[in-house]
Amino acid sequence: MILLIDLSWKPNSLSRDEFVGPVARIVSRTGEVWNELHFSAADTAGIRDARGIILCGTALRDNCFAEQPGDFAWLKDAGVPVLGICAGMQALCIAYGGTLREECEIGMTTVRVCEPDPLLGEPHSFDAYELHSFACDPPPGWTVTAISDRCVQAIRHPDRPVFGVMFHPEVRNDCVVERFCDLCRK
Amino acid sequence: MKLGVLCSGGKDSWFACHLAMQKETVSCLISVRSRNEASYMFHTPDIHLVPLQAEAAGLPLVSVETEGIEEVELSDLSRAIALAAEQYGIEGVVTGALMSVYQASRVQRICRDLGLWCFNPLWYVDPELYMKELISSGFTAIITGVFAAPFPENWLGREIDARALSDLQQYARSHRITLTGEGGEYETLVLDCPLFKKRIAILESEKEYANHRGFFRVKKAVLEEK
Numbered sequence: 001m002i003l004l005i006d007l008s009w010k011p012n013s014l015s016r017d018e019f020v021g022p023v024a025r026i027v028s029r030t031g032e033v034w035n036e037l038h039f040s041a042a043d044t045a046g047i048r049d050a051r052g053i054i055l056c057g058t059a060l061r062d063n064c065f066a067e068q069p070g071d072f073a074w075l076k077d078a079g080v081p082v083l084g085i086c087a088g089m090q091a092l093c094i095a096y097g098g099t100l101r102e103e104c105e106i107g108m109t110t111v112r113v114c115e116p117d118p119l120l121g122e123p124h125s126f127d128a129y130e131l132h133s134f135a136c137d138p139p140p141g142w143t144v145t146a147i148s149d150r151c152v153q154a155i156r157h158p159d160r161p162v163f164g165v166m167f168h169p170e171v172r173n174d175c176v177v178e179r180f181c182d183l184c185r186k
Numbered sequence: 187m188k189l190g191v192l193c194s195g196g197k198d199s200w201f202a203c204h205l206a207m208q209k210e211t212v213s214c215l216i217s218v219r220s221r222n223e224a225s226y227m228f229h230t231p232d233i234h235l236v237p238l239q240a241e242a243a244g245l246p247l248v249s250v251e252t253e254g255i256e257e258v259e260l261s262d263l264s265r266a267i268a269l270a271a272e273q274y275g276i277e278g279v280v281t282g283a284l285m286s287v288y289q290a291s292r293v294q295r296i297c298r299d300l301g302l303w304c305f306n307p308l309w310y311v312d313p314e315l316y317m318k319e320l321i322s323s324g325f326t327a328i329i330t331g332v333f334a335a336p337f338p339e340n341w342l343g344r345e346i347d348a349r350a351l352s353d354l355q356q357y358a359r360s361h362r363i364t365l366t367g368e369g370g371e372y373e374t375l376v377l378d379c380p381l382f383k384k385r386i387a388i389l390e391s392e393k394e395y396a397n398h399r400g401f402f403r404v405k406k407a408v409l410e411e412k
Contacts, residue, residue, distance in 0.1 A: 014209045014280070014305045022310035060294060061278075061303050104298065107291035129287055131294060170310060171287065 002027050002184060003050035004036040007057070007087045009064040011038035019057045022170035023085065023177060027054070030181040039065055039091075044074045052081045052184030054177070055088025057168055060106070060133055062087070069094045081161035083119070083180045086132050089155065089164030096139035096157070103135035103151045111153045111167055117145040119163055119179045120154055128153070128167035135166065187303070188213040190248070190267065190276040192293065195236045196374040197327040197346070198282030198308060198366070201320055203243075204381055205307040206280045213274040214246045215239075216266050222254025231330040232375045232404050235386065242382040242409055248273060264296045271300060278303030284368045285310060313365040317351050324380050330402045331373035332395075336361055339395040342402035343388075346374065375404070384409040 004024055008015040020036055027034045037046055039055075047053060053075075058065065065071070065087055072095040075082065084092040090100055111128045113120045135151035138144060146154035146165075155164045161183060169176035191203040193215040206212050217236045240247035248270040252262035270276050279297050283290040283306045290306055297304035308316065320327070327346045336357060344350055357363050363371040378385035390406035 012209070014206060014307055017205070017307045017311070018305065018309040025310070025312055059303055059305065060298055106294045106298065108287060129291075131291075133298075 001049055002032050002034045002052045002054060002181060003047055004034055005042055005053060005055045005088070006036055006038045007055060007065040007091060008038075008059070009062050011040065015059045015062060018059070023054055023056050026170060026174045026177040027181055030178050032181050032184070039071055042071070042074060044077055047074065047078060047080070050080055052180065053078055053083070054180070055082070055084040055091050057086035057088060057131065060104075060131055063133065065091055066094060066100060066134070081180065081184050082163070083177070084164040085170070086166055086168055089166050090132075090134055090136055092162065092164045093136040093139060093155075096142070098139035098142070099137045100134040101137060102133065104133050105130035105148070105150055109148045109150070109167070111146050111148050113146045113154070115143055115145040117154065117156060117163075118161075118183055119165070119176050120146055126173065128169070128173055129171035130167050132166060136164070187211065187278055188274065188276045189278045189280050189305070190214045190216045190270040190274065191280045192282070193217050193236055193239070193247075194282070195233050195239055195376065196282070197320055197325060197376055198284060200239070200282075200376040200379050200381070201316075201323075201325065202280050202282040202307050204323070204379060206305065207381065212245065212280070213276050214248055214270050215243075216270045216279070217247060217249040218259070218263050218266055219249060219251045220254035220259060221251070222259075231373050231401050235375060235404055235407060238386055238407060238409065239376060239382070242384045242386060244383055246274065260292055260296065263293070264300065267296060267302065268300055271302060276302065278305060280305045280307065282308055284308050284313075284366055286368065313368075314355070317346070317354070317365055321346065321348060321351065324378070325376060326378040326385070327374040327376045328402070329372050330375045330404075332371070332398065332400050333373075334361070334363055334369075334371035335398040337372065337398050337400075339393065339400060341372070342393045342395060342400050343391060378412065382412070385412050
């Protein structure tokens, strides 16, 4: 089971269908079962049955998740692959000691893969959908795997299968989520 | 949260409104009437019926006109949203965007500039499930414009029911149209839905059609009891 974490400002918000739903549909297409949990209810016990975790994005003005950094302490003990999408990458960044800074991108942007990566492949460029108010300065030791002209677009934990992408792969880049699901199966 | 729903009169904006009402407060509708039938941003056939729809739903309407010049029309949309914020105190905007990055990112930018939230509850929805849910939820929507092969003339004014959906699925397979019309293959008008206290009855209409392109223009319509 892949666990989808909803980072929106409240459970079952109007943003849920926009940011969790599209990711859930990609996961389903890979044949994986998924479940979802609001971040306020997520803890080590709540993620026990998951073989992978995806932290989904939020609306552009929704940064509530970042105001409660303690809510993500469990991430470091997850013990399964984790993919943070946009706000999810920001949550990973907070949990592992990185920082956020204001940097807004909306719409299609060219993303350049600069390090070979299990989710992004070999170095190349592709167009991706962006919707964020903040960018990440990655946690110490993490590998920056992709960038845009404005900010870091993808990061990877130095030892664990923990990934962050600032763009929204559920829009036109389904393969990133599909590869993550493949990785969870291995 | 008080919200304004961008309303073109078609199925997607009304279904987005339907979803928004289940979770937040919809304070008004926002409509931009474009004089350009080829507008990239705004649906045009029968948009003059949005005020009648608003009356049917008992929702106030903020409406502005635009020449429909690419990109310039965005300042008219911004003006409409700002007006809605001023008049009804909305904190966010809801759109019926399904997959159009062009439309969604432009509305997102306007909302960011105005300090408003932006919600797209139909974003990347499963097309088949959405169309089925639309029909099963009690939406009566008709086709008011066709802009692609193989739509014949008799699709103009046709209700999107289970049989029409089956035909659309066939067209999606044979001609690669999008099932939802997101690619601009067809446009719709909602005559009735669960939000409406009365339904719209069309008394007079005319069709214009040539080479898989046509309009169903409603000339006279009234509200009637449901």
